[in-house]
Amino acid sequence: MRFLYKYLQRLKLLLSALLLITILSTAGQAQDTPAEPSDADAAGSEVFKAPVIIDGDPLFFLRGSSALPANERAERVQNRIIEIAESSESLNVEITYRDSELGTEILADGVVVSVATEADAELDQMEIDIISVLQGDAIREAIVTYRANRSDEARVSGAIEAAGWTFGFAVFIVLILWLHRRIRRRTLEIVQSYLKDVETVTAKSVQAEAIAALIRYGLNFILLILFFLGFYYYLSFVLLSFAETRYFAQLLLTYLTDPVLLIFRGIISYIPNLIMLALITWITLYIIRGMRVFFDAVEAGSFEMRDFERHWINPTFNIARVVVVLIALVFAVPYIPGSDSAAFQGLTILVGAMLSLGANSVVSNMLAGLFVIYRRSTSIGDRIQIGDHIGDVVQIKLMETHLKSIKNELISIPNSQLMNSDVVNFSKKTDGSGLLLHTTVGIGYEEPPEKIEAMLIEAAHRTKSIKTKPEPFVLWTALADYAINYQINGYTTRGSIIPKIKSDLHRNIVAVFNENNVQIMTPSYIADPPEPKIPTEGWDGHLAHEDDGDEKA
Structure with missing residues (x-):
């Protein structure tokens, strides 16, 4: 039973650490914000309250005044209780009461510890006699507990408890190290077994080693957090085993437990918003999946849309998906934590300013892309x-x-x-005739124009990709200084090979003109050469050279 009582006391101290969080925050708010003056404080003096704490265990609250602030009054009572507790090792404490001008004095072993005033009774909304008795009982229990926790038996028990926590922490470290080695060995094997088919299909573009390294990093990070928490609580529990360091242990528990409890309470209170966000996400994904099915049906031809071109399907789906996601974000933003805070609003303004100032070219390209597509x-x-x-x-x-x-x-x-x-x-057809291909040659004025036009039309007829109907035709584009510029025009429906058609047309023009001994005067003409510039003999595949090593003919 004594063993059970001892650990119930430890549990009480842990709970008192959590209570200390609320007390300290309440006391801080009380010191920062003056209470409303009552009828008894007609002079307008500020009134505060502060707890009396012994070994981290709050006993009761005391009310202060402008002459004696509550924290100073509580500190005096704490020091008197500790002085009385250290003056003897007896577990029997006599509490007596005595009336005075200020209120009811509370004495422990004949020494005045505190005075219960009417202000204290008003604070707790009780009679002064009841308040004095309750404070006296709390003082007696605090003194007895203080002396019991500092006895030789308590110190031996604390040392045994600290050793037990140390042993448990050592086992915890061994477990962490074992998990660390286990993760290093097993992660790659598991990833390789699950991603074997993926590596085969993607020609090993997905490397199992890289994925295993990322998974190991995440698991090791979790182990590091667990080690930190384990060490922190181990140190706190070891300090909690001794009365002299128990207050510091409770502070350590307060510093870590307060944020953890705050996060936990935040998560619990956020569950309704989280459910709403999950519902919005599910509806959004369901709508996007339905749009995907619709556009797949359009692409497959099972659902026809008039004047809707096939290459519009994916861009239209992407635009519709973005619109749906933006609408979902509008509905989801009020349920995001901190969405109504000034920091969140300032961040949205900053992001909007950055996008408007730095993304002009991007936005213009995106809008231009939509126009190009449609x-x-x-x-x-x-x-x-x-x-x-x-x-x-x-x-x-x-x-x-x-x-x-x-x-x-x-x-x-x-x-x-x-x-x-x-x-x-070159691919769009404006009418049934096709594209009009043309090229220009310059021929001297001495040649008959009818002959030149006939030769150009013959060259066009020899070009396979130029249509015979409509017939090719010749235009006179200029009467130059030394030549007439004739433009041969022919229709073709093969716009994708226009460079090849032009090359064939030029080859045929040269061939026809050579056959008829007509010189092409393009690009310029100065005078008649002494010898014709057209070949007089057939091509034999070899170049002629002078025997004496002169320049090439």
């Missing part, structure tokens, strides 16, 4: 020309558009540039 002038697969860049559109993103050039180069063009530049689309 304006129908450019689609994936089209051959387009933007400035000096010609290529096929392979991807239209929210920020940029990717082209694959005719040289198989990947060109990334910001959407803002795409919006502000002239775009030539």
Whole structure:
């Protein structure tokens, strides 16, 4: 029974540590905020209250005045109780009462310890006789407990208890070290067994060692927190085993337990908001999943939408998803902890200012990307020309558009540039005739124009990718100083290979003109050369050289 009583006393001290948190906070608020003056305090003096604490155990509250503040009065009573308790080792304490001008004096072993006043009775809303008896009983118990905790038997018991806590802490450290080694050995094996198929599919782009290292880091961090908590409470319980250090142990428990209890109470009080956030999240995910099913049906063709192009599906889904998430955030913000605080509001203003000042180009590119996606002038697969860049559109993103050039180069063009530049689309058909391909040659005035036009049309007919209907035609673009500029025009429906068509057309023009012994005067003409500049003999695959080592012909 004595053993059980001893540990019930320890439990009482632990509970008193928690009570001390409330008492200290209450006392601090009472000292910071003056109480409202009552009828007895007509002079307007400020009135406070403070607890009498012995070995961390609060006994009762005392009321102060402007002449004697409550904390000074409580400290005097504490010192008298300790002096009386240290003056003897007897566990029998005689408490007597005596009336005085100030109130009822409380004596312990014939020494005045405290005076119960009418102000104290008013504080607890009791009669002064009852208050004096209750304070006397608390003083007797405090003195008896103080002497019992400092006896030789109590010190031996405290040492045994501290040794028990030390042994338990040693076992705790051994367990932590064992878990640390176990985590190091087993984490990689478990991760490799679960991610074996993932590594095979992704060609080992997901490395098990890296994932195991991250998991080990997280588990070791948890072990470090547990070790810190274990050491902190071990030190507190060891100090709690001895009466001389019990007050410091209660302070240690107060400093750690107060934040933990505050967090725990915050979590408990936040559960309704957490349920509401979970409900908003579930509804949002359900709506997004439903939109995904709808757009998959549109992409598969099971659900038709008039004038809705296929390459709009993913961008439209992404935009709708962002809108749904933003609406969900509007509903969720009031349930986020601290959302109504000035700090949270200042943070949102700061983020908004940063986005507005530093993301102008990003926002412009995003808006331009939306216009590029939905304006129908450019689609994936089209051959387009933007400035000096010609290529096929392979991807239209929210920020940029990717082209694959005719040289198989990947060109990334910001959407803002795409919006502000002239775009030539070779793939879009404006009518049934196709694209009008053209090139210009300059021929001297001595050649008959009808002959030149016929040769150019013949060259166009020899070019396979130029259509025969509508017929190619020739325009006179300029009457230059030494030549007439003839422009051959032909229709084609193969806009994706325009460079190849032009190359074939130029080759055929040269061939036809050579066959008819007509010189092309482009780019300029000064005078007739002594010899014709057209080949007079067929190509034999070899170059002619002078025998004497002169320059090449």
